Amino acid sequence: MFRIAGRIAQMEESATLRMAHRARQMRQSGADVINLSLGEPDFDTPEFIVEAAIKSLRSGATKYTPVAGNQELREAIRDKFLRDNNISYSIDELMVSCGAKQCFANLCFALLEEGDEAVMLAPYWVSYFEIVKLTGAQPVVVQSSVENNYKPDLKDLRKALNSRTKLFVFSTPCNPTGTVFSEADLRAMAELFAEYPDVLVISDEIYEYIQFGTNHFSIASFPGMKERCATINGFSKGFAMTGWRLGYMGAPRPIIEACVKIQGQFTSGAASFSQEAATLALRSDLTETYKMRDAYELRRDHLLEQLKSIPAFRLNQPQGAFYVLPEVSDFFGKRYKDVQIKDAEDFALFLLAEAHVAVVNGIAFGAPQCIRISYSISEERITEAVERIRKALALLH
Ligand SMILES: Cc1ncc(COP(=O)(O)O)c(C=O)c1O
DSSP states (O other): OOOOOHHHHTSOOOHHHHHHHHHHHHHHTTOOOEEOOOOSOSSOOOHHHHHHHHHHHHTTOOSOOOTTOOHHHHHHHHHHHHHHHOOOOOGGGEEEESSHHHHHHHHHHHHOOTTOEEEEESSOOHHHHHHHHHTTOEEEEEOOOGGGTTOOOHHHHHHHOOTTEEEEEEESSOTTTOOOOOHHHHHHHHHHHTTOTTOEEEEEOTTTTOBSSSOOOOGGGSTTTGGGEEEEEESTTTTTOGGGOOEEEEOOHHHHHHHHHHHHHHTOSOOHHHHHHHHHHHHSOOHHHHHHHHHHHHHHHHHHHHHTTOTTSBOOOOOBTTEEOOBOGGGTTOEETTEEOOSHHHHHHHIIIIIOEEOEESGGGTOTTBEEEEOOSOHHHHHHHHHHHHHHHTTOO
16 A cells, blocks of 8 residues: 655645535535635736736747746746835845745755754744644744734743744744734834744745735844845735735845745646736736725624624734734633534634534634634625524534
8 A cells, every 4th residue: 555655644634625524515505604714815817917817818828937036027026025114125036926825936946954943923824834844843823812903922932032932934824814013013023033044934925915904014224224124015915816825035145045946846837828917907007906905804793893783703903914813712612402512613613504604713723713804805795694603603612
């Protein structure tokens, strides 16, 4: 028999995908399941981007691309970083990958070895933890709490750093919390990392364009930080292009060179027509992007208002992305019929079974007291979902 490598047994299955699969199964058996577990926009890609890809395919963009990305796209990325983030990258400090996820994977495989440590803020995006583990390095987690709106105490962050630390990763706005790190937060972080010149700071800014009433700041824009940061971004969220598989990053040249080497062996350059269409997206006036952002903001307000009817949910105040991460541990230990809710996974399964609402439990995000609710869905469905959750929770005692 085939023997599957040990690293696969060490790997967690994606909680988000597992929940989506369960929800799909219930739907197939006829249930009207409301899916609040999704990590992607419910909007279609704006029409002008789709048209650009079709045109690109028709004009023959069907071949391999340069591993680091098309020159035109990298020029658009360079201009975007300057326009939106006040970071001045040269073309050889930029690369395009098959998603922001691949940017992060490239960085981890370029930097991490067994014995190294990678520090991350909890709650974290699940893939940070799993990809770090795949390299043989050790993920080190810095906790935060809902009371602080999931912003860490920098004293705890400092305690986690040592001579084995190779990288630090965080996202702003954050998945799964929706927390946005302000200019002042980032300045304090930058000052801390000035004392650790051997640590690469990875700022994942994939939700940059989904922020409500706050300005986006990039930690790499502070003086002296560009040289010690990697800034990751992509098209999946702000342009509703999850299926196009396209992300990018700026980082110091030796790091980009190492990442290009890895990507050249793993996947080669990202899809040709995705890149041509994305060039246009980045050079657009972002009208379509901001329309989607405004819709998410209304949904966020609506969801938070609805959730007030469940006082046992301890809510955070998300300022971006499309998630809320309430603490639900008040329900642990409660029962319905012969089911006892022991943890967040049981809680999510209970909601699926009794309310026909799919959410993701927080365990894989390093938030075992929480569930993640995605509001990438219409306001009507949000209203109905919360009403169903409220009714189901009344069954517990
Ligand atoms: C914080 C964060 N980073 C990266 C990604 C992956 O983005 P991409 O689709 O560009 O690989 C996601 C997707 O859910 C995310 O939430």
